[in-house]
Amino acid sequence: MMNQAFTVGDLLSFLLYIVAIAALVALFLVLLNVFKILKNVNEIIERNQGELDHTIKTVPTIMDNAKDISTNVNLISNDATKLVQGVKPEVERLMGTVGSVSDTVNGLTRQVDDASYRVSNTVANISDVISDTAKTISLSSNNAIDYFYIFKELTKTLREVFFK
Secondary structure, three states: OOOOOOOHHHHHHHHHHHHHHHHHHHHHHHHHHHHHHHHHHHHHHHHOHHHHHHHHHHHHHHHHHHHHHHHHHHHHHHHHHHHHHHHHHHHHHHHHHHHHHHHHHHHHHHHHHHHHHHHHHHHHHHHHHHHHHHHHHHHHHHHHHHHHHHHHHHHHHHHHHHOO
8 A cells, every 4th residue: 555645845836737738738828819809810811811902002192191181281381470470460450440430420329319319309399389380270160160250140130230
């Protein structure tokens, strides 16, 4: 019979061997997955090789176009800045003139409002005077007609008295 005793060192060595074997198995599984992924990437690259080649060939042209566009944008920006700086004094002067014209128009508007108010009051006064005059004339004509009828009756009565 074998009577061999395990020591703590032996137990630790055994556990280390098991952990190392588990780590190797995990590393193998990881490498297996990496190889599958690389295989899929390789297939995608092979399927799209023409598009990739075309894209790689056109990148320098695209970069040149981007450089030309950037240069043109800078030129346009500089021209626009110069134009704005050249026009700025005129715009400021125009804004001052517009403000002055606006003040003048506001003053004229106030004067027109005042004049229209006075005209309106005058027309109302004239209308009242004409209305009062018309009433007076109407009353006077009624009085004149009344006087005429009174005179007519008086003459009729006098005729009857004198000619009877």
